[in-house]
Amino acid sequence: MLRPVIAGVDGSAESLAAAEWAAREAVRRERPLRLVHARSWHPRQDGEPAPAAQRHLARRVLRQAEDRIRRTCPNVVLDDEQVEGPATAALLRMAEQADVLVLGSRGLSGFTGFLVGSVAQSVVARAERPVVLVRAGEEAADEHLPAGDGSDSTRTGYRDVVLALDLGDPCDEVIEFAFEAARTRGARLRAVHAWQSPSPLTLGPGEIGLVEEPHRAEEWLGFMTAVLQVWRDKYPGVEVAETVTEGRPQSVLVRAASGASVLVVGRRMTDRPAGPRTGPVTHAAIHHVGCPVAVVAHA
Incomplete structure (x- = not known):
């Protein structure tokens, strides 16, 4: 079974750009794409699962990314998954299953560089599979010559x-x-x-x-x-x-x-x-x- 390209999404602009880039990469590599949202929650002592509100929010985040990818990259084979946080540990687990893990980084400016969140930095520093960081605003045309x-x-x-x-x-x-x-x-x-x-x-x-x-x-x-x-x-x-x-x-x-x-x-x-x-x-x-x-x- 082919390892999928996996993109972590959280509803932010940078994660949506990363998801779109991951979709294009999955098509190039002839692999499926999996969108992942890590729910950060703390179970109750009785082991009760994440509240319905958190599951609904996760579903909305994934649906937003899916809808965007369907419009921009309709040929990709796509599925999604909600995983339990904390986010760093959850994404590291997903990275073990991935051909490539794709995450977002938020652009600041050409002088001050790019802000890479603590989760992305931790994943990059620990993952044993390749991790790609994509800035907010990255579009398909940016990969091509003018x-x-x-x-x-x-x-x-x-x-x-x-x-x-x-x-x-x-x-x-x-x-x-x-x-x-x-x-x-x-x-x-x-x-x-x-x-x-x-x-x-x-x-x-x-x-x-x-x-x-x-x-x-x-x-x-x-x-x-x-x-x-x-x-x-x-x-x-x-x-x-x-x-x-x-x-x-x-x-x-x-x-x-x-x-x-x-x-x-x-x-x-x-x-x-x-x-x-x-x-x-x-x-x-x-x-x-x-x-x-x-x-x-x-x-």
């Missing part, structure tokens, strides 16, 4: 899929997700790696940092080409553009994702005492990148 006259269109090709590639620790799960996203869209994949000039204290034997400054970018690019070659062979229909840039990874990535259809970043799963976290690059992406951001967990 028409010849500069106007928005859904009839043009897709914008690039951008892959944040850590060449110090290239991860198959992250790379595969990005190639698959590019394949299903017929889009170009743009792999981006940021490097910084090392200090003598950070160098190890045989590292690229030992190469003379003018040739360092060339060495990184050659390494990227070697890392991606097996994926080029596996996905011969995907056009790949490779970019290595000197600079702070967070800043390089935010600039590279401007105008992308989706950005793909990795998150290392960890058992450290500090608990689950996203890491500085992924944190910057989910707060400051305007396009949908796919966070792919890896060991």
Whole structure:
């Protein structure tokens, strides 16, 4: 049985945008879509179920999302489910069943970034399946290149899929997700790696940092080409553009994702005492990148 694309909805503008994006993604992946609403409630001591009013509210939230999706994406195979909260725990349980879990993030401005609610942040930091964050206002045309006259269109090709590639620790799960996203869209994949000039204290034997400054970018690019070659062979229909840039990874990535259809970043799963976290690059992406951001967990 195919894992569904699952979208968490709560009636907010950002969750409705996420549900629409999830519907389009489900069609691209040829998978069903499941809408989920987490009811946050506290059972009585006798175990009595959630009050009828809460169930009615949940049903109304799901119906609103369903009606919107039926208008904008009528070909998707759709069902819905009410699950018991708290929301973070409920969505993490649903993520285990999902091909992709899609949640909303609320846009603030290009200068202050995007507000990612505590639930979404907690889910992103803990989920073992891919999670995509979608900002409020995201529309189908935003994924596509503008028409010849500069106007928005859904009839043009897709914008690039951008892959944040850590060449110090290239991860198959992250790379595969990005190639698959590019394949299903017929889009170009743009792999981006940021490097910084090392200090003598950070160098190890045989590292690229030992190469003379003018040739360092060339060495990184050659390494990227070697890392991606097996994926080029596996996905011969995907056009790949490779970019290595000197600079702070967070800043390089935010600039590279401007105008992308989706950005793909990795998150290392960890058992450290500090608990689950996203890491500085992924944190910057989910707060400051305007396009949908796919966070792919890896060991």
